[in-house]
Structures are given as structure tokens and as C-alpha cells.
Amino acid sequence: MSTLGFIMICHTALDRAAQVARHWAERDCPVVIHLDRRVARAEFDRFRQMLADLDNVKFCKRRRCEWGTWSLVSATQDASEMMLSDFPGVRHVYLASGSCLPLRSIDELRAYLAARPTTDFIESVTLRDVDWTIDGLNTERFQLRFPFSWKRQRWLFDRFVELQRRLGLRRKTPEGLLPHLGSQWWCLSRQTLSAILQDPKRRQYDGYFKLVWIPDESYYQTLVRNYSRDIESRSLTLSKFDFQGKPHVFYDDHLHLLRRSDCFVARKIWPKADRLYRTFLTQADDDRRMAEPTPGKIDRVFAKALERRVRGRPGLYMQSRFPNPDWENGKSAAPYSVFHGFNELFLDFEPWLSRRLGTNVHGNLFAPSRAQFAGGADTYAGCLSDNAKLRDYNPERFLTNLIWNTRGERQVFMFGPDDNQRHGAFMASDSNAQLSIITGAWAVRLFTANRDFTDIRAEAARLQKTEIDFVNALRDVRARAEIRIWSLAEFIEEPMENLQRILDSMEGAHASRLTEAPRMTNFDGFPKFLQNLKNQGMDPFSVGDFPSEGVRPLRPTSENRPYLVR
Incomplete structure (x- = not known):
């Protein structure tokens, strides 16, 4: 049997x-x-x-x-x-x-x-102990009436709930019942199940629960408390x-x-x-x-x-969260470093930095003509193309894809006021970003350009305005990136010490002292160039208070202590 x-x-x-x-x-x-x-x-x-x-x-x-x-x-x-x-x-x-x-x-x-011959296995907990209900209908599922289908008649369902709330309508729970909730999948003893089905008050109880919301999670879970000899509140x-x-x-x-x-x-x-x-x-x-x-x-x-x-995963943008700002779990997948103005100030800065870090260093990834991947590659990790039109369709996703595709290898690239600026605010808000900025470094390139001074003046004004907009975005109160900003004049006062601080933050406590200095641009005549810009009505204030006598950086001494001699 x-x-x-x-x-x-x-x-x-x-x-x-x-x-x-x-x-x-x-x-x-x-x-x-x-x-x-x-x-x-x-x-x-x-x-x-x-x-x-x-x-x-x-x-x-x-x-x-x-x-x-x-x-x-x-x-x-x-x-x-x-x-x-x-x-x-x-x-x-x-x-x-x-x-x-x-x-x-x-x-x-x-x-x-x-x-366990008399034990009933049914999840049955009081309303105050329930923490899994969705959409807020916890106590109200027993106090209001729900004659409309939540799935098929959602508009009527919501409007009728609002009407009952507005009128203050409340149902009275039948005497002897204390509402309980739980999983609808139970295993009941014959004695308990028959007592529920044969109860003289069943018509009254059924009439009450017919208008309760999701009654299969409360009918047996409530009535079992009146008849069971031994309940284990679990399924x-x-x-x-x-x-x-x-x-x-x-x-x-x-x-x-x-x-x-x-x-x-x-x-x-x-x-x-x-x-x-x-x-x-x-x-x-x-x-x-x-x-x-x-x-x-x-x-x-x-x-x-x-x-x-x-x-989600940090830096991986899911379809369900992509259109919603700040729904992502982290702007990017891993730390990365951005150098603004350094390849203007130092000659062959990317190869020098690559040797120092032992990793690939990109040029200006957001340059107008193409993405300057390390080694001059046409494509990079994940088949990212260097095509500027593809990149500029969504430069933020270009950057996050690059970081995601190269997890485990820190990405380092150059940036400047000539580049696409759209993703500047994104980088500022990204806690994985490390941005090192030398303002006014664009003047070094114009100084060495053999162009009409009228064109140089107009270009200087454009580059300075673009750069100031970028710096203002970095100084926004919502910025989360690690940001260091120097004017050109400030940086060249202690170039080796400033570089050492950047590399220390990238390499951690085990970073060694610099023993090889990058080669700095020749600044002979640069103070006069800046004065000419001022005489033409363009104030290069982002350069800072540049010394009129010029600068002459030297390599570190044998004690590996960098210093600057004027």
C-alpha cells in the first residue's frame, strides 16, 4: 500500500x-x-x-x-x-x-x-518575517480586493488598488485566521490536508482568499496553522x-x-x-x-x-544596462593611465615609457586621423580598428572595449587638445583612470612649427580653450579619477621628481628610482615665443610662469637623485 x-x-x-x-x-x-x-x-x-x-x-x-x-x-x-x-x-x-x-x-x-508521520512540510511565515515579496503588496494583499488579473488586466488592477487606497477600504480577516505566506510547493500529511478541505468554515475561508492577491502562496500556508500538529516551515x-x-x-x-x-x-x-x-x-x-x-x-x-x-562585471556593458547612465558596475574593467602633454614636452616619450614600464604604450589613441596603437598597428586586442570614424561613433565604448580586451595589462596612452574630447568627462568620472596633465604643453609644438605667426596665434587660442574645457571637466566635483595637473612651467621645475611620482603610483611600492631620463625638447627661444604670443593679444596663461632664462634638464646622478639645473 x-x-x-x-x-x-x-x-x-x-x-x-x-x-x-x-x-x-x-x-x-x-x-x-x-x-x-x-x-x-x-x-x-x-x-x-x-x-x-x-x-x-x-x-x-x-x-x-x-x-x-x-x-x-x-x-x-x-x-x-x-x-x-x-x-x-x-x-x-x-x-x-x-x-x-x-x-x-x-x-x-x-x-x-x-x-515524520505527522509532520507537514510547508513554508509558512508571518507577514512581518517576509522579505521576498515584490512590488510592495505584502500586508495589502490581505486587506484589499484583487478581482482583476495582474498580468492580463494590469491597468484595471493598478487603478482598483489606487481607488481602494484612496477610499480607505480594508477587508476584515475571518476570525481565527492569522495570514501567513510561503512557497506554494508543499508536502502535507493526510490528517492536515483533509482537515483543511473538510473544515465547516471552508466556504467562508475560500470566499475570503478568492480576492487575495496570489492566494496559492497564502491559502494553505495560513490554514495549516489551524490544523497541523507539527509544522516544519520549509519546502x-x-x-x-x-x-x-x-x-x-x-x-x-x-x-x-x-x-x-x-x-x-x-x-x-x-x-x-x-x-x-x-x-x-x-x-x-x-x-x-x-x-x-x-x-x-x-x-x-x-x-x-x-x-x-x-x-554585472566591472567595465563590461550589458545590453540591459547600456542605455542607463551609471547602471554599470564600474566605468572600466581595469586601471589605465593617460598622459596629456608629455609627448609634446619629451622627445620619443612613448618608447622611453614603454621601456620603463615593460609594456606597450600607445600614442594618441584619439588623434583626428587614426587611433595610434602601439607599434603602429592597424588593429589591436579584440580587433579594435584604428579607423577614426568607427572610434568616434562612440569613443567611450572604444576606450572601455580596449580596457576590457586587455585585462591584466595596464593600458597607457597619450592625449592632447587636438584629440577627440568627447570622452573627457567619462575618464574624469572613472575611478580606474589615472590622468597626468601638463597644461600648455601644446605651445612647445607650436614653437617648433614653421608656420605663419598669425596661424600659430589662432591655433594657440583654439588649443588652449579646448585644454581648459578638459581641465574643468577633470575638476568637476563628480570626478573619481586619480588626477595630477601641472602647468608646463611647474612641471619643468622638477621634471624627474614629477615623473617619479607618476610611475610610483603606477608601479606601486616596489617601483625603482629613475635611472634614465627622457630627452626633453630644446627650450632655447621659447620664452621669447611666449612673449610674442602675448604681444599679438593671445595670453598663453595655461603654460604658467615660464622662466625667462629658459631651462636645461640633466640626467640623474649616480645616486639616482633627480634634480634640475638652470
Whole structure:
């Protein structure tokens, strides 16, 4: 005589539901199936035919079921009544869905329940202890009326809730009921389930719960408190939900996770997870671990998955978050360094810096003509093209793609006022960015240019304005980057010390002292050039108070102590 029966609520993937029903029925567990009335009659007949050879599989009255409505409770009531009347030997009734899959043998589950003959396994917690409800309808689901479908009639649903709130309408909970909530997947003893279904006040209770929102999460969870002799407020079914309240779907690659949980049943299983169905439906019945179901064993994995889904990975832009500013988990994937004005002040600065750091150093990645990748490459990591038109379509994503594609290798590149400036504010707000700025360094290039002075003056005014706009963006209160700014005059007072500070922050505590100085531009005649700009009405104030006698930097001494001689 069977002591365990299963109720299955089905509406899709009927071939899989038939597999599971047969698995239970062939192991002497009666099964009562409710099939959603919305399923076509031809599919229903085919479903019944798949199980026609099993005497202990029955189908109850079909109802049209919809999420969040009373119809789901009615379906379980019909199936439960059939189970209790047609199978008097059943002592525990296990509610499952058509997408459920047994993880452990039936003999193991029978033995577990036999050791707890009067225990009801149903998650049942008071409202003040609930922390998983979505959209704020916690207490109100029992105080207001919900005659409209949340999925099909959302506008009416919301307007009727607003009307009841505005009028202060509140329902009275029937005497003797203390609302509880919990998972709809339960395993109840015959005594408790029959007491709920045969209660003299059932008509009153049913009338109340018909207008409760999502009653399948509260009907049995509330009434069980009035009749059960021994409640364990947990489900024997592994069911995980995401931050939106939607159930996680288990696939073939979750096999080891499901085994680790030691739960008896799991939902929701992907219908095409052939490996899961093949593994769990063919395991030996005498495989008895007698372990306590502990879904908490895999909670850490789901917590990490939830964090990954909600926050994403630093610097990786997901489609769901791309249009929303500041929804990303970090602007970029790794630290990177930007040198503004250094390749104007120092000759062959990129090769010198590359030797010092032992890594590739790019030229001006955002130069007007093309992206100057290290080594003059046409493409770089991840097939990023040097084409300026492609880059400038979205320069912020060009930069984040470069950083993402080269994780593990610090990216270093030059920048200047001639470059595309659109991503300047982005870099300023990026905590991974290290920006070293020498303002007025553009004047060094103009100083060495053999052009009409009128053109030089106009170009100087343009470059200075562009540079000042960039510096102002860096000084915004929302800036998060590591930013160092010198005027040209300030920097050349102690060029080696300033370079050492930058490299120390890039290389960390183990950075060695500079032993090789980059070659600085010859400044002979530069003070007079600046004075000529002033005489022409263009004040190069971003250069700073440049010494009129000029500068002559020297290499570090043998003690590796850099200094500057004038």
C-alpha cells in the first residue's frame, strides 16, 4: 500500500510531465494530475494516452488557471480531494508542478516521511518575517480586493488598488485566521490536508482568499496553522527565485548543484535538459543517502549569480544596462593611465615609457586621423580598428572595449587638445583612470612649427580653450579619477621628481628610482615665443610662469637623485 501521493499541476512540456508522472507511478506512488484547461483537447488526449497504462494515475477536473489568481488554489483543491478519496492509503500528499524533477529516490523520500508521520512540510511565515515579496503588496494583499488579473488586466488592477487606497477600504480577516505566506510547493500529511478541505468554515475561508492577491502562496500556508500538529516551515522542493521574483530555470550544467542540495524535488527544470532527466529518472532506487535537504548549500552560488546579474562585471556593458547612465558596475574593467602633454614636452616619450614600464604604450589613441596603437598597428586586442570614424561613433565604448580586451595589462596612452574630447568627462568620472596633465604643453609644438605667426596665434587660442574645457571637466566635483595637473612651467621645475611620482603610483611600492631620463625638447627661444604670443593679444596663461632664462634638464646622478639645473 502506497503511503505517498503526488499532485501535479501541469500546463506545458507535457512529455516531460508524463515522464515524471510515470517515474512516480511505477514506484507505487499514485499521481493526480491537473492540466490547465487552456491546453487544447488534442494535447490533453495525447497526454492521457501516454499514461493510460498506469492505474494509479488520474486526472482531476480541469480549470483555466492564471498566475496570481484563485484558480490555482481551486486546481489543487480538486486534485487533493481526488487523491484523498481514491487512494485511502496515502499518508502524505506532495504538491509538484509539471516542470518538477525528483532528485532523490522515492524509497528515500518515503523513509524520510515515515520517520515524520505527522509532520507537514510547508513554508509558512508571518507577514512581518517576509522579505521576498515584490512590488510592495505584502500586508495589502490581505486587506484589499484583487478581482482583476495582474498580468492580463494590469491597468484595471493598478487603478482598483489606487481607488481602494484612496477610499480607505480594508477587508476584515475571518476570525481565527492569522495570514501567513510561503512557497506554494508543499508536502502535507493526510490528517492536515483533509482537515483543511473538510473544515465547516471552508466556504467562508475560500470566499475570503478568492480576492487575495496570489492566494496559492497564502491559502494553505495560513490554514495549516489551524490544523497541523507539527509544522516544519520549509519546502522539500528546491525552488530558487531571482531579484524580480521569477523562478530560476535549471539546465544540464546545474547537475552537480542539484545533487549538492540534497533536496527531494527541484523546479523549474528546462524541458530540453536531457542530461538532468536522464540522470535523475534512471538512478537506482536503493541509492539512499538519508541526508537532510539543505538548499542552503547552493545559496552562495545563487547569491553570486544574482550579484553578477544585477551588477554585472566591472567595465563590461550589458545590453540591459547600456542605455542607463551609471547602471554599470564600474566605468572600466581595469586601471589605465593617460598622459596629456608629455609627448609634446619629451622627445620619443612613448618608447622611453614603454621601456620603463615593460609594456606597450600607445600614442594618441584619439588623434583626428587614426587611433595610434602601439607599434603602429592597424588593429589591436579584440580587433579594435584604428579607423577614426568607427572610434568616434562612440569613443567611450572604444576606450572601455580596449580596457576590457586587455585585462591584466595596464593600458597607457597619450592625449592632447587636438584629440577627440568627447570622452573627457567619462575618464574624469572613472575611478580606474589615472590622468597626468601638463597644461600648455601644446605651445612647445607650436614653437617648433614653421608656420605663419598669425596661424600659430589662432591655433594657440583654439588649443588652449579646448585644454581648459578638459581641465574643468577633470575638476568637476563628480570626478573619481586619480588626477595630477601641472602647468608646463611647474612641471619643468622638477621634471624627474614629477615623473617619479607618476610611475610610483603606477608601479606601486616596489617601483625603482629613475635611472634614465627622457630627452626633453630644446627650450632655447621659447620664452621669447611666449612673449610674442602675448604681444599679438593671445595670453598663453595655461603654460604658467615660464622662466625667462629658459631651462636645461640633466640626467640623474649616480645616486639616482633627480634634480634640475638652470
